[in-house]
Amino acid sequence: AALPAPNIEAVRAVQRQAMAQGAPGALTLIDDQATYYGVAGGKANTATGARMDTGRRFRIGSVTKTFSTVVLMQLVSEGLVNLDAPANTYLPTPLPSASITVRHLLSHRSGLYDYTNDMFYYTVPGFEAVRNKTFSFQELINKSTAHPLTMTPGSGYSYSNTNFVVIGQIIEHLTGKPVAEQYRQRIFEPLKLTNTSYVHPLTDIAGSASRGYLRPDDTTLPLVDSTEQTVSWAQSAGAIISSAEDLNTFFGALLSGALLPQSALRQMTTMVPVNADGSQSYGLGLRARKLSCGVTVYGHTGTVQGYYTWAFGSADGSRTMTSMANTSNNGTVNTTLGGTLEATFCGTAPT
Numbered sequence: 001a002a003l004p005a006p007n008i009e010a011v012r013a014v015q016r017q018a019m020a021q022g023a024p025g026a027l028t029l030i031d032d033q034a035t036y037y038g039v040a041g042g043k044a045n046t047a048t049g050a051r052m053d054t055g056r057r058f059r060i061g062s063v064t065k066t067f068s069t070v071v072l073m074q075l076v077s078e079g080l081v082n083l084d085a086p087a088n089t090y091l092p093t094p095l096p097s098a099s100i101t102v103r104h105l106l107s108h109r110s111g112l113y114d115y116t117n118d119m120f121y122y123t124v125p126g127f128e129a130v131r132n133k134t135f136s137f138q139e140l141i142n143k144s145t146a147h148p149l150t151m152t153p154g155s156g157y158s159y160s161n162t163n164f165v166v167i168g169q170i171i172e173h174l175t176g177k178p179v180a181e182q183y184r185q186r187i188f189e190p191l192k193l194t195n196t197s198y199v200h201p202l203t204d205i206a207g208s209a210s211r212g213y214l215r216p217d218d219t220t221l222p223l224v225d226s227t228e229q230t231v232s233w234a235q236s237a238g239a240i241i242s243s244a245e246d247l248n249t250f251f252g253a254l255l256s257g258a259l260l261p262q263s264a265l266r267q268m269t270t271m272v273p274v275n276a277d278g279s280q281s282y283g284l285g286l287r288a289r290k291l292s293c294g295v296t297v298y299g300h301t302g303t304v305q306g307y308y309t310w311a312f313g314s315a316d317g318s319r320t321m322t323s324m325a326n327t328s329n330n331g332t333v334n335t336t337l338g339g340t341l342e343a344t345f346c347g348t349a350p351t
């Protein structure tokens, strides 16, 4: 069934609300079968007053997890990985439990502790302590395995960045190549994502970029410009830089079946509910959200210092949307920004 037309005024209202709640700026780009709708407001740079526009590059945080999953699923399709084999089969250093499978990692069901809970307990000090640091995958995994598993592997859903750091280590161990090269050769170049890059451990965002602003835990303090960082604390779990146009192209290609064999895409979109009413679910490196109009959209969210991202598409990829607000540690803004899904795919105004 055809989707309702996007409600652009509702997108504008959501962005205005997000800015009233503390985001310096926001952008949304909708690709509706090659008809584009762009909405941007506020500032990309609060020091110079440069205005936000939909072409700005930004850090996408955990939307990176879907890119890592696509690379892994290509390796599955090439017969190099069995999703239900122990992850230890493909790792240089074994995880503490041999019953953790590759599928557990991709679906946040491994029980591996999320080391960022400790790392960012105090938001700005935690960020300042790591923003210029470089970690190996193993150093990050060791931070996790210093804690016991949070549950028996496979017994439930518990989101953990550690899972996708392990996925990055599997990709490098299996291919003998850096994840940066795998992203570039397998996704960025074939899809001509010219505004998407993985530059870890460099800290700059090249080209026309939005600056990002981290809100301190003491909200009476000014925002902290968090634009430059290595994102080494996340890497294959969160270090890609992209643009709204490129993320729409990526999710459109993925969901329309242009990136992976149908069998692999079906594995990714086999969802398990993660909330009580089943409106939110997780597959393999992919979120699904059932909207008020009955439409289910697939994509991922991202939270990295200074940037919130929502990047989703309709089941067949015919309509995609990416929204970004250039602040973080402000859950109200993130929830508000999520209202662009309803505006885009249901044509409804925020309640």
Ligand SMILES: CC1(C)S[C@@H]2[C@H](NC(=O)CCCC[C@H](NC(=O)C[NH3+])C(=O)[O-])C(=O)N2[C@H]1C(=O)[O-]
Pocket (backbone or CB within 6 Å): 060, 061, 062, 063, 116, 120, 121, 122, 123, 124, 126, 159, 161, 214, 238, 301, 302, 303, 304, 305, 306, 307, 328, 329, 330
């Ligand atoms: C599950 C999430 C929300 S958290 C996970 C990942 N981002 C992180 O793990 C960063 C956490 C600290 C970020 C920081 N917050 C603090 O320091 C709080 N003390 C801030 O807001 O900038 C990502 O991205 N994912 C989001 C996702 O998948 O949507």
